Amino acid sequence: MYPDSMNRWKRYTALAVKRIILAPMEGVTDKVFRDVFFSLFGGVSEAFSPFISVAPTVRISRPHLKDLIPGPFSDQFRLVPQVLGREAQPILDLDGILWKLGFDEININLGCPSSTVTKKGKGAALLPDPENLSRMLKTIAESCRCALSLKVRLGMFCSSEILELIDAFNELPISEITLHPRTGIQQYSGSADLAAFRHLAGKLRTPLIYNGDIRTCEDLRILNRIFPTVRGWMVGRGLLMNPFLAQNFTGFPSPPAIPSEPWARARLFIDRFHEQYRAAKGKGGSSLGRTKAIAIMMLPSFQGGDSVAVRAGRASDYPAFSSLLDDFLGSKPAWKPEIRFKPMDRIKPFPELIAIAAVDESGVIGCSGGIPWNLSEDMAHFREITKGGAVIMGRRTFDSLPALLDDRITIVLSRCSSEADIAGPDGIGTRGRLTWNRGNGPWLCRTLQDAASLVVSLGHERAWICGGGQIYAQALDQCSSMIITRVSGIHQGDASFPEISDREWAAGESRTIGPGQRVQHYRARCLCEDGQ
Structure with a gap:
């Protein structure tokens, strides 16, 4: 400094x-x-x-x-x-x-x-x-x-x-x-x-x-x-x-006594840069080339500036280059709106992902494609938390549901390359319990990234990760928080929740929702302002 x-x-x-x-x-x-x-x-x-x-x-x-x-x-x-x-x-x-x-x-x-x-x-x-x-x-x-x-x-x-x-x-x-x-x-x-x-x-x-x-x-x-x-x-x-x-x-203020119009300040910037670069490097320096490089980056930000930038790059000397700027910036061109740069094409929004699961004392979450317990309080809690939102789950988890989830966007991760691999030619069909209807969903995605992009395109800023074990393992690094129902006892099962590291997750609010059922909230430490 x-x-x-x-x-x-x-x-x-x-x-x-x-x-x-x-x-x-x-x-x-x-x-x-x-x-x-x-x-x-x-x-x-x-x-x-x-x-x-x-x-x-x-x-x-x-x-x-x-x-x-x-x-x-x-x-x-x-x-x-x-x-x-x-x-x-x-x-x-x-x-x-x-x-x-x-x-x-x-x-x-x-x-x-x-x-x-x-x-x-x-x-x-x-x-x-x-x-x-x-x-x-x-x-x-x-x-x-x-x-x-x-x-x-x-x-x-x-x-x-x-x-x-x-x-x-x-x-x-x-x-x-x-x-x-x-x-x-x-x-x-x-x-x-x-x-x-x-x-x-x-x-x-x-x-x-x-x-x-x-x-x-x-x-x-x-x-x-x-x-x-x-x-x-x-x-x-x-x-x-x-x-x-x-x-x-x-919102930082402009330096004092500086023109506020973009076209006027752009011209002042280009002229000052050329003058100071030439003073620093001497007449033999590449002041024209360096100045053109700056102008070519900036001019397309004005309405009609793309073609002017191309012509500026071809200018053989500074008088010709300066005359071109006089004609264009002297016409007081408007600054293009930000949509010109298509930020969504460049940086795609990623929804907040939240893992929600019921886990017993040994880490078990499922058995033979189902849930090894029947807890009405936990199911009511799940419905209350996810209602109106988007839920992402694997194929086996979807098959274990007794019915399609109401008032939620259901996204199923599957290795099938398209709905055609599952649905009939009319767009409605069944393979296992996965039933497709292009009007009401569920939606099929091959990767978590595709599912996240779909969540955003459907107008949601968060999605709930609902299992099973492989999906949790894929998604946990990208989740901002977890809501875990701690189920008392040890159950037989073949699907487990990933180990929760104290180094990566900070425990938060905890409350009991029913006999042997305690809901524990976790927040990713990388998102905690104080790291605690």
């Missing part, structure tokens, strides 16, 4: 519910960009510097650190230097220099997917070797003077790689982890894996920052609902496409 920026940053965090952080983008979010951005737009409390690459053969010199020199608006945000390396000692050498310069945090990049980085064994390429990475981080943590934070992906080649690092991350004194829920080989394609992020949020004790696919205020509202305990949001391309994003979401 710039030493003189602490008071301003504390004032900001008192206003904002959660921090919005400018992501490091190599060749884009350097000192010039930050100086211009923070002179015109508010709402962002922190910025990570583009990475400083270190190696045993590279001596850290002043040019390596020029991007960290305080600028005229450095008191408006907290700057965190980011380092890229594959060995502990060069990172510790840089840590000592940064500490003397007044910085109090260093961030190690373990997520960069660029081939120019990964082919050197840095960034995301470190994730497939958890033993070596854990050893390197432990060495750094034992000797570094700055607080240590990480920026990571799910893995380089597959999302399970990070699972091998959970214990190491939990044991080390890491201040924060910024997690982008994609793999390295994905680069930025496909969608961010929100289910994986939720799973890791329940396993990691270190505070998390979410990074990935944030383009609109609606994206931030959705993520805030899905991940209520996340410490903040890291945004990169979203702030280049819409530099008003953080300001609009947080």
Whole structure:
């Protein structure tokens, strides 16, 4: 952090519910960009510097650190230097220099997917070797003077790689982890894996920052609902496409004496960036290319701006580029509504999942496709809790029901590929007890993710997981809470509820509903604000 920026940053965090952080983008979010951005737009409390690459053969010199020199608006945000390396000692050498310069945090990049980085064994390429990475981080943590934070992906080649690092991350004194829920080989394609992020949020004790696919205020509202305990949001391309994003979401005021119209402020941003970049780099610098890159990201946010962005990219010199901006922005184009970015295509809402079950003292929940007890109080409790909502269950659990559940949306998880595998040509048929009627349900889904998406599309924000044992095992990591009826005694059975870990679940309210029946509520610890 710039030493003189602490008071301003504390004032900001008192206003904002959660921090919005400018992501490091190599060749884009350097000192010039930050100086211009923070002179015109508010709402962002922190910025990570583009990475400083270190190696045993590279001596850290002043040019390596020029991007960290305080600028005229450095008191408006907290700057965190980011380092890229594959060995502990060069990172510790840089840590000592940064500490003397007044910085109090260093961030190690373990997520960069660029081939120019990964082919050197840095960034995301470190994730497939958890033993070596854990050893390197432990060495750094034992000797570094700055607080240590990480920026990571799910893995380089597959999302399970990070699972091998959970214990190491939990044991080390890491201040924060910024997690982008994609793999390295994905680069930025496909969608961010929100289910994986939720799973890791329940396993990691270190505070998390979410990074990935944030383009609109609606994206931030959705993520805030899905991940209520996340410490903040890291945004990169979203702030280049819409530099008003953080300001609009947080309600943070604009800097004084700045035009309020988007077209006027966009033109001022582009002109200032070109002037300051040329002043910093000299006439021989690539000021036109860098300025065009900024404009091409921003112009499509205006009505009619897509074609202008294409023409701007083809401009051969700055006068031609500037003339094009004069013609377009001078016409005072309207800012496109947020629906332009189709946030629901990019970040799909995930409903709250709640497990509800009756479990005996040995963990049994079922026997031979049925329930090994007949407790009217528990059945009444189940009806009361789930009435009017959506329930998700497996095929065998559905078959055990005496009748189709009234006033509820019933979703059955089955390996059958379609209703045609079960129903007759008229759309109504029977296989076992699974009876289909396209008008009234139940609904068939192959995966829990499909079922969750269906719940949202049907207008519900939560769903109840009702069994059986395999479905509970699949869904529990994604459940926010559980309502368990504790049944006295030990019964014969062939289906059990997964073990409830005190480390992952916090017990809450408890009440008796009938003889030998006590309802116990649990909340996932990753969703408890105080972790208790």
